[in-house]
Amino acid sequence: MGVNRKKTTKSLSQGRPPLFKSNNASISRKAARTLIRKHHTLDKQRQQALKAGDEIAAAAASSEIEALGGLDRYQQASLLGQSKTRGGDSSKLLLEWLEPLISARRGRGGGGSESRIKMLEVGALSTANACSSSGSFDTVRIDLNSQGPGILKQDFMERPLPANTGERFDIISLSLVLNFVPDPLGRGEMLRRTTEFLHQLSPASPPELGLLPSLFLVLPSSCVLNSRYCDEARLEEIMTSFGYTKVKSKISHKLVYYLWTLDLSSASTAPPRTFPKKEVNPGPKRNNFAIVLGSGSSASRGDTGE
Ligand SMILES: C[S@@+](CC[C@H](N)C(=O)[O-])C[C@H]1O[C@@H](n2cnc3c(N)ncnc32)[C@H](O)[C@@H]1O
Structure with a gap:
């Protein structure tokens, strides 16, 4: 019919x-x-x-x-x-994931600026997504091509490194940005570089409610579900080598969402690992999305000896 x-x-x-x-x-x-x-x-x-x-x-x-x-x-x-009509912006899910922490901070700080979460949003198209509208974040938004005031025109790969703690962030949002980078080595370098901008934990300060400091990463699901060179295990191996731990994830038909907390003390102290382009999910109908870490690009700051 x-x-x-x-x-x-x-x-x-x-x-x-x-x-x-x-x-x-x-x-x-x-x-x-x-x-x-x-x-x-x-x-x-x-x-x-x-x-x-x-x-x-x-x-x-x-x-x-x-x-x-x-x-x-x-x-x-x-x-x-x-x-x-397409399911809304990805930051809605991030807001949901961080809700316990937002409530706890509000309870402690009464909603002042010190209770807001400091976020670096890379690849920002709007100043009015769910996180921005919530009033719970102090957000620095950057994009290669700014769509308007409130978004700084800046290449994340050229953003000056933080000179002090005040220039670091609680969270970085990389939503549909990594897949925009055209080459696998550039993607690896972008992920590694996120670690340079997040707050560092000390043994006395574990991740706040197990959620911060962290990286919010969103990718088209085909990047990890249907790629010859990247699956969830491979992505996790790469992230773990930087000191990231996966604490949240969601897979939808179109997108995969992850929250990774960073603890550099858990990053390997051995020489930085390389991750070449390796087939992990063979098949004729797969795509070629890959993340590569070369020998010169995978060192982290701090205790990995850089
Ligand atoms: C598909 S849009 C994603 C927008 C939004 N974050 C979202 O989740 O819908 C990707 C954006 O990332 C930006 N971008 C890609 N590489 C970047 C870089 N190195 N530094 C800053 N912005 C970048 C692009 O200019 C583009 O606006």
Whole structure:
């Protein structure tokens, strides 16, 4: 029995009104998904061409990215993915996970600034996601391409390292950012670099309610459920080598969410491990998402001897 469903095409501006830069050209959800995929593929091609010294191919990939609307259009497509009709933004789950800690801090600090959680949000598209709207966070938001005030235009990989504890964070959010990085070594380096920006624990101060300091990591589920080179075990091995422990996780049809607490004293004191691109999940229909740690890139700060 056929049901006639009228297809409704929603404009991106229905996704998340604050900070959305109005663009006359609306985009359907299907077109948004296609654009995001195409952007990732072209960026990867550009990266590979650069590595191979093929400047012509790299320039061709860059022109195609620009023809698609560049990073700006990519971000608009991503904002559509955060709309309520697509399950809302990922920070809703983070807020849920941190609720016991937020309540405990409120109880102690009465809601003053000292009770707020200091967050670095990398790859921020909006200042109005669930965490930002909750009033429980002091958030520094950065993105390669700022969509408006309240978001600093900055490459996380070039953010100056903290000079003191005051410049460190309780939590870093990397939601759908790691998969944006086109090369596996760059992903490994991005994960390693997160450890540099989080508060350090001492033996006298265990993770606060077992939740902070931590990294909130969100990836498309295909990155760990259907990749030849990355599965949950491999990801966990890599994270553990940095001193991270998985304390929360959720797998949905489209996304995987993790909360990893950092305790550098649990990081290996042996020479930093390397994680080459190794097949862990063979099969003809797998994708090639990988995270690689090279010998020069996997040292952590502190007691790992860097
Ligand atoms: C798919 S969007 C994710 C947005 C949002 N966090 C979410 O969960 O929907 C990825 C964003 O990460 C940003 N990004 C990627 N690499 C970055 C880097 N090294 N530093 C800062 N932002 C980065 C991109 O510019 C893009 O806006």
